[in-house]
Amino acid sequence: xxxxxxxxxxxxxxxxxxxxxxxxxxxxxxxxxxxxxxxxxxxxxxxxxxxxxxxxxxxxxxxxxxxxxxxxxxxxxxxxxxxxxxxxxxxxxxxxxxxxxxxxxxxxxxxxxxxxxxxxxxxxxxxxxxxxxxxxxxxxxxxxxxxxx
Amino acid sequence: xxxxxxxxxxxxxxxxxxxxxxxxxxxxxxxxxxxxxxxxxxxxxxxxxxxxxxxxxxxxxxxxxxxxxxxxxxxxxxxxxxxxxxxxxxxxxxxxxxxxxxxxxxxxxxxxxxxxxxxxxxxxxxxxxxxxxxxxxxxxxxxxxxxxx
DNA sequence: TCTTGACTCTATAGTTACTACAGAGTTTAC
DNA sequence: GTAAACTCTGTAGTAACTATAGAGTCAAGA
Ligand SMILES: [Zn+2]
Ligand SMILES: [Zn+2]
Ligand SMILES: [Zn+2]
Ligand SMILES: [Zn+2]
Numbered sequence: 001x002x003x004x005x006x007x008x009x010x011x012x013x014x015x016x017x018x019x020x021x022x023x024x025x026x027x028x029x030x031x032x033x034x035x036x037x038x039x040x041x042x043x044x045x046x047x048x049x050x051x052x053x054x055x056x057x058x059x060x061x062x063x064x065x066x067x068x069x070x071x072x073x074x075x076x077x078x079x080x081x082x083x084x085x086x087x088x089x090x091x092x093x094x095x096x097x098x099x100x101x102x103x104x105x106x107x108x109x110x111x112x113x114x115x116x117x118x119x120x121x122x123x124x125x126x127x128x129x130x131x132x133x134x135x136x137x138x139x140x141x142x143x144x145x146x147x148x149x
Numbered sequence: 150x151x152x153x154x155x156x157x158x159x160x161x162x163x164x165x166x167x168x169x170x171x172x173x174x175x176x177x178x179x180x181x182x183x184x185x186x187x188x189x190x191x192x193x194x195x196x197x198x199x200x201x202x203x204x205x206x207x208x209x210x211x212x213x214x215x216x217x218x219x220x221x222x223x224x225x226x227x228x229x230x231x232x233x234x235x236x237x238x239x240x241x242x243x244x245x246x247x248x249x250x251x252x253x254x255x256x257x258x259x260x261x262x263x264x265x266x267x268x269x270x271x272x273x274x275x276x277x278x279x280x281x282x283x284x285x286x287x288x289x290x291x292x293x294x295x296x297x298x
Numbered sequence: 299t300c301t302t303g304a305c306t307c308t309a310t311a312g313t314t315a316c317t318a319c320a321g322a323g324t325t326t327a328c
Numbered sequence: 329g330t331a332a333a334c335t336c337t338g339t340a341g342t343a344a345c346t347a348t349a350g351a352g353t354c355a356a357g358a
Contacts, residue, residue, distance in 0.1 A: 002334080002335075003334090003335070003336095004333095004334065004335080013316085013317080014335085015316070015317060015318080016315085016316065016317085018336095018337095019315075019316065019317095023315090032324090032325095033324095034323080034324045034325070034335080034336090035323085035324080035335080035336065036324075036325085036334085036335055036336075037335085037336090044278075045277060045278050048277070048278035049276050049277055049278070052276045052277075052278075053276055054315090055250075055253075056250060056253055056254055056257070057250055059314080059315090060314080060315070066273060066276070069267045069273065070267070070273055072267070073266060073267050073268030074266050074267070074268070075266060075267045076265055076266060076267070077261060077264055077265065077266060077267045077269070077270035077272065080261070080267065080270060080272050080273065081258065081261055081270075081272070084254055084257055084258045084272065085258065087254055088251065088254050088255065088258065091247050091250050091251040091254060092251065094247055095244060095247045095248060095251065098240050098243055098244045098247065099244060101204075101205060101206055101240050102237065102240040102241065102244065104204075104205060105205055105233055105236055105237050105240060106237065108205070108233055109230065109233045109234065109237065112226060112229070112230055115226055116225055116226065117222060117223050117224060117225060117226060118218045118219070118221070118222050118223070118224045118225070118226045118229065119222030119223070120226075121226035121229060123226065123229050123230070123233065124215060124218065124219055124229065127198050127201045127202060127215070128194060128197070128198055128201075129193075129194050129197035129198065129201075151305080151306075152305090152306070152307095153304090153305065153306080162345085162346080163306085164345070164346060164347080165344085165345065165346085167307095167308095168344075168345065168346095172344090181353090181354095182353095183306080183307090183352080183353045183354070184306080184307065184352085184353080185305085185306055185307080185353075185354090186306085186307090203344095208343080208344090209343080209344070210343095
């Protein structure tokens with residue numbers, strides 16, 4: 001099959017397939033006389049493997065590592081386990097971060113209080129380091145007159 | 150203060166500060182005779198604002214939008230609210246994704262079973278679409294002899 | 299005064315995992 | 329024979345920075 005069919009069957013785009021080849025994740029296939037890539041169905045499994053790994057957020061270089069481990073089956077499997085464990089930790093800490101983020105956003109959202117204009121809204125004020133309005137004379141940054149482009 | 154001190158005080162790197170200037174997030178400061186950027190303390194607040202927004206995962210273009218809203222305080226605040234709401238949804242769906250990911254990884258980790266070699270480990274097998282070994286004669290992809298570079 | 303070191307300047311390239319062309323060649327159908 | 333559909337290589341773009349290279353500037357010491 002040519003690359004277009006492979007793309008449809010694998011769910012990877014044509015460019016992605018060529019990219020994976022360039023990066024050494026799949027091996028370069030044979031070519032037709034007209035220089036078209038010609039695949040057999042084995043590559044479907046390899047692409048599926050890559051997609052599964054990507055769905056687990058493994059990087060391409062990690063996947064490359066796994067692929068090379070597949071080619072030397074007698075290697076100890078510790079490296080694989082460590083990679084998974086690392087990703088478990090990464091995922092956990094990202095979840096924590098996002099949950100904090102979500103809480104912060106929710107708090108922030110409450111600051112609006114149905115104001116209508118930005119300066120009454122409270123959201124933008126909340127994002128500033130401190131409301132600390134300069135008492136007088138230090139207002140040079142937002143000049144009261146003049147059109148600022 | 151020059152850019153090095155600003156970097157230390159703000160916690161942004163020098164390159165990041167210059168980058169923000171190039172992207173229009175902070176305005177270009179005065180220069181010394183020798184062409185060095187010269188900042189006053191106001192920019193510290195602006196960088197803090199940006200950092201707060203980045204911590205909430207707002208993109209630079211969204212932050213740019215917020216900055217422009219700060220400069221026109223009479224604008225209705227709906228746009229701000231919508232941005233926050235969108236990010237709440239994004240955060241929620243990302244948390245869900247990551248939790249699924251985490252579960253998948255944990256499952257995967259259990260497949261090792263204290264094997265010692267990659268081919269007995271079960272983790273790599275789990276990432277393949279199907280174990281489906283080709284019965285015979287289709288092993289042309291992993292040539293038994295020859296050094297593969 | 300000269301020199302050394304620390305600092306800053308601009309411009310450019312690299313990062314990640316793709317996506318989107320441009321411009322050329324190939325194949326297939328009619 | 330020609331038009332449409334497909335494929336090829338190579339390049340540039342994405343987001344938000346980071347990391348150089350090579351040149352210029354500034355402050356302090358000998
Ligand atoms: Zn990783
Ligand atoms: Zn509001
Ligand atoms: Zn957004
Ligand atoms: Zn194992």
